[in-house]
Amino acid sequence: MAETGWGFAVEGGAKASRLLVVPLLNFLCIASITLSLCNGNLNVPCQQNERQTLLMFKKDLNDSSNLLSSWVGEGDCCTWAGVACDNLTGHVRELHLAGYYDEVTREGHWLGGKVNHFLLNLKHLTYLDLSYNAFGGRQFPNFLGSLKGLRYLNLSHAGFNGTIPHQVGNLSSLRYMDLSWNFGSKVENLEWFSGLSQLKHLDMSCVDLTRASHWLQVNTLPSLMVELHLSDCELYHMPSGIANLTSLKVLDLSRNHLNSTLGIWFTSKSYGRRNLFIWSSFSRRGPGKTDWKGHIF
Numbered sequence: 001m002a003e004t005g006w007g008f009a010v011e012g013g014a015k016a017s018r019l020l021v022v023p024l025l026n027f028l029c030i031a032s033i034t035l036s037l038c039n040g041n042l043n044v045p046c047q048q049n050e051r052q053t054l055l056m057f058k059k060d061l062n063d064s065s066n067l068l069s070s071w072v073g074e075g076d077c078c079t080w081a082g083v084a085c086d087n088l089t090g091h092v093r094e095l096h097l098a099g100y101y102d103e104v105t106r107e108g109h110w111l112g113g114k115v116n117h118f119l120l121n122l123k124h125l126t127y128l129d130l131s132y133n134a135f136g137g138r139q140f141p142n143f144l145g146s147l148k149g150l151r152y153l154n155l156s157h158a159g160f161n162g163t164i165p166h167q168v169g170n171l172s173s174l175r176y177m178d179l180s181w182n183f184g185s186k187v188e189n190l191e192w193f194s195g196l197s198q199l200k201h202l203d204m205s206c207v208d209l210t211r212a213s214h215w216l217q218v219n220t221l222p223s224l225m226v227e228l229h230l231s232d233c234e235l236y237h238m239p240s241g242i243a244n245l246t247s248l249k250v251l252d253l254s255r256n257h258l259n260s261t262l263g264i265w266f267t268s269k270s271y272g273r274r275n276l277f278i279w280s281s282f283s284r285r286g287p288g289k290t291d292w293k294g295h296i297f
Contacts, residue, residue, distance in 0.1 A: 044090035046077040053121040054083065054092070062112035067097070086124065094127035098154070099134070110134045112159075117143045126173075127152040135159040137184065145170040156180045156203065163188055164207065169195035180205035180229065187212045200224055205231035205252065223247050231255050231279075253280040 051074075058071050070080045077092065078085035084094035099110025110133045119125070125147055131154045140160045144153070145167025153174060161184040168177070169192025177199060179185065186208040196202075202225065209230070225245045232255040242251065258280065 043078070043087050044085075046083075046085055046090045046092060050090075050092045050122060051077040053118050054080070056118040057116060060114040060116040064112070065099075065109035067099070067109060067111060084127070089124075091124035092122050093124055095122075095125065096127070096129050097133070098129045099132040101132075108134075112136060114138065115141050117141075119143070120146055122147075123149070125149060129154040130158050131156045131178065133158045137161040139163075140165050140179075140182075140185070142167050144168065147171065148173065150174055151198075152176045154178045155182065158182060161185060164204075166192040168192060171195070172197050174199050176201045178203040179207060180231075182206065186210075198224075201227045203227075203229035204233065205229050207233055209233040209235060226250065228252070248276055250277045251279070253278070256280075 054071060054077055058068055061068070063069075068081060071077070077083055078090065082096045083092060084096065085091060086093050097111060099108065101108050111130075112134045113136075115130065115135065115138075119128075120143055126149050128144075128147065128150060129152070135158055138160060139162040140155070142165040144150075145165060148170065150171050151173050153168075153171065153176070156178040157180070160182040164179055164185060164187050166189070168179075171177075172195055174196055175198055177196070178201075180203040183206060185206065187204070188211055190212050223244075223246045226247055227250040228242070228245065228248060229250075229252040230239075231252050235253065235256040235258060238258065242248070
């Protein structure tokens with residue numbers, strides 16, 4: 001009976017140990033997951049359908065510089081060059097696909113070809129940078145206006161051409177938009193400005209605005225607009241709506257056809273209270289050109 005009692009005690013002790021170990025393991029597992037969540041280190045791999053989307057997007061691009069050489073196979077697309085994902089869901093959130101010039105080798109590294117509509121399958125995309133590429137005078141992609149979650153859009157120096165599509169005005173979540181220095185780009189009207197309710201930074205330098213109408217629509221831009229760059233836009237008159245952008249800190253009107261009454265105009269609009277930094281030239285051409293660089297009103 002003693003043996004049996006001892007055996008029972010051993011067996012009971014083992015069961016008790018197991019009862020203690022299981023909750024302990026569960027606790028450690030939960031604690032580990034919680035710590036990973038807090039630190040953003042869970043690193044869920046990318047969604048399979050989004051990996052396929054990126055591969056289909058790549059197919060129409062000319063990548064002679066091998067910027068997207070890591071975009072292959074069945075691996076985790078969150079580790080691919082230029083791709084940033086949400087650590088908790090694995091959804092693609094950002095695409096950093098800007099080209100660049102290597103000062104050492106004196107070689108340019110950029111993408112060409114076509115920006116295709118497969119980007120629309122990236123439903124969680126908030127950041128898109130295609131600047132400093134060579135898209136060969138192709139039209140601005142209309143479908144970009146359907147990427148409703150975008151908060152950052154940079155298409156500057158990318159080789160696009162033609163009329164900036166009014167669909168861009170659908171991007172109501174945008175905080176930052178740069179469409180500058182795409183030679184041959186233009187705007188027919190500015191009614192679509194009214195949809196950019198969250199915009200803080202806008203650069204449309206080198207966009208031809210001579211045929212643009214409805215400049216008063218600038219009034220609908222939010223008061224939280226901080227930077228507005230309109231260099232080399234063929235402007236002959238001050239857009240009246242700019243006076244209503246009460247949070248404006250930087251205004252670039254350089255390389256236009258504005259006259260020397262600009263300072264009087266800003267003084268009359270009470271910009272003296274706003275610490276507004278102006279970069280402007282009174283005239284693009286002719287003798288006696290005066291540059292207004294670094295003036296604060």
